[in-house]
Amino acid sequence: MFKIDQIPALQLGISGLDAGLTEEEQAIQEVTHRFAAEVMRPIAEKLDKMSAEEVIAPGSPLYDYLEQVQASGIIDLETMASMDKEQKARIIPLIFEELGWGDAGLAILSVATSFPAFVAHGTGDPELIEIFGSRIGCWLATQPDRGSEVVDLDGRELATGAKQNKGNLSAHIEGNHVVVSGQSSAWVSGAPIAQTALAYIPCDYGEGLYKADGSLNHIAVLIDLEQDGVSKGKPLDKVGQRPLPQGEVFFDDVRVPKKNIVADDAKLAADFFGVLTFANMEMGFTFTGLARAAYEHSLAYVHERKQGGCPIIEHQSVKLRLFDQWQKVEACRAMARRVANFNYLAPDPHLVASITAKTFVTRSCFEVASEAVQLFGGNGLTREYPVEKLMRDARASMIEDGENNILNLKAASYISEWFKENHID
Structure with missing residues (x-):
């Protein structure tokens, strides 16, 4: 039982119900959050309104983003690889949640463009590192x-x-x-x-x-x-x-x-398994961030928008819907970080863990973003407000890096195999 002499004011961190973050972890989170707010969001807003050809054309803001994210050192796969397991389990989720809060598409791009370089460095072959180690x-x-x-x-x-x-x-x-x-x-x-x-x-x-x-x-x-x-x-x-x-x-x-x-084929399944395990885990972190962004936009809007003679937050139905968003974001974060702990601290990482986070978080994220549009009403359907973009971005997450239903089937098959091996003679 807690002994409380006076009811305290609610204290929330950047990412909700955080507790026990070290000074280093808080500093990393704050730096990444600032980069997401000051660099990612403005650039993403511009890119979202451009044609696909304009996004990749010379002079596009996309290249400004790539230069700035590289200069920031926030996403440095080699640095992440050099962390011990405990650091990876705690710090990597913090970083990618903030990047997903900034813009999920740009966060995914930052990782995807680094895969060949990361693998090349892992071979230790100077020639492969020369060709693939620093290019997009x-x-x-x-x-x-x-x-x-x-x-x-x-x-x-x-x-x-x-x-x-x-x-x-x-x-x-x-x-x-x-x-x-x-x-x-x-x-x-x-x-x-x-x-x-x-x-x-x-x-x-x-x-x-x-x-x-x-x-x-x-x-x-x-x-x-x-x-x-x-x-x-x-x-x-x-x-x-x-x-x-x-x-x-x-x-x-x-x-x-x-x-x-x-x-080669003898090692291919395990190699692909490892890449997909990381990618699905990262999706859990990233789309926790997007869900949080949708919730935060909702929180601000319901305190500003007036209907029925008062800010709509004073209506009970709005309070309930907002709190439902809050719960889903916190559930996403808890799931994603639990999976990070398993993958980095258990004897072996496993795709089942990553699928558990990826499919739960992306589905919940879409629900939070869709509710944000509903709370904004007609304004939520216009491109003047950010929530319609968040809903579009969230919808894509349930298909990319593996369509959610096939991922769930694979995870269920692994769980069934585990049960048969350990409980059936």
């Missing part, structure tokens, strides 16, 4: 006819007796090269401005594309997108996350040195 990259896996099958790369959800779809992009080994042909989907984040790619592609190693169980052989390879045979389509014109450029990449028998292979 993208994570290339999705294809037009292989959407959710990419997430189910190991074929766990494949129908009995069926084969995975071959898709539009494949590779084969030819001497000392990997030859890549076909096209990615238009949903590759950062592709329109990317110079490099970390690509996960079905691959024929000499005995065909398919395994006996109907799943595909794959390869993970670093590709220089400025070499001959590579071209790009128009950037995708989409409803949400418009500051995040996405688009197709075409490969016309592009020859990639075998030394660029970062995972």
Whole structure:
């Protein structure tokens, strides 16, 4: 029981019910919050109102953002990698929640463009680091006819007796090269401005594309997108996350040195599992931030807007709806940070943990953003107010980095396997 002599005033941190943050953690949170408010939000507002072609054109505010985020040192994957496990579990969620509060699309871009560089540095190969270590990259896996099958790369959800779809992009080994042909989907984040790619592609190693169980052989390879045979389509014109450029990449028998292979089929499933585990976890942090942004806009608006002779916060129904938003944001944060603790502090990180956060947070985030539009009424539907953008951005989150339903199916399959192995003789 708490002994309280006098009812205290409510004390809330930048991100709600925070307690026990160290001075270093508070400083990191405050610096990131200021960057999100002063840099990300103004640039994102401009980019959201531009065409997809204008977003990537020379002189676009997008490049100003990329320069400023690099100069800030806020997203430095090498620095994050050098943290101990406890630091990662506590600090990385703080950073990405603030970036998601600033703009989810730009936050995702900042990570996606760093994947090839991070992998190149991880190889320790000076030549790969020279080519891929500092250029703008993208994570290339999705294809037009292989959407959710990419997430189910190991074929766990494949129908009995069926084969995975071959898709539009494949590779084969030819001497000392990997030859890549076909096209990615238009949903590759950062592709329109990317110079490099970390690509996960079905691959024929000499005995065909398919395994006996109907799943595909794959390869993970670093590709220089400025070499001959590579071209790009128009950037995708989409409803949400418009500051995040996405688009197709075409490969016309592009020859990639075998030394660029970062995972062959024997190691591919585990490698992809690791990347998706981080990506889904990061989505949980980022869209907690977006949900918080929608809630905070609602909180301010209901104290300003007057109807029925008073600010609408004085109406009971509005108070209840606002508190429902608050609860969902706090639940998102608790879920996301719990998953960070598991992935960094348990013996092994696991995709089930990350899916648990990704699908719960993105669904809750959309509900919070949709309620924000409802609370704003007609104003919420206009582009003069920020909440309609937040709702559009939140809607995209339930499909990107794995459509939520297929992710939930995969997580349920892993949980079922765990139960069978530990509880059924």
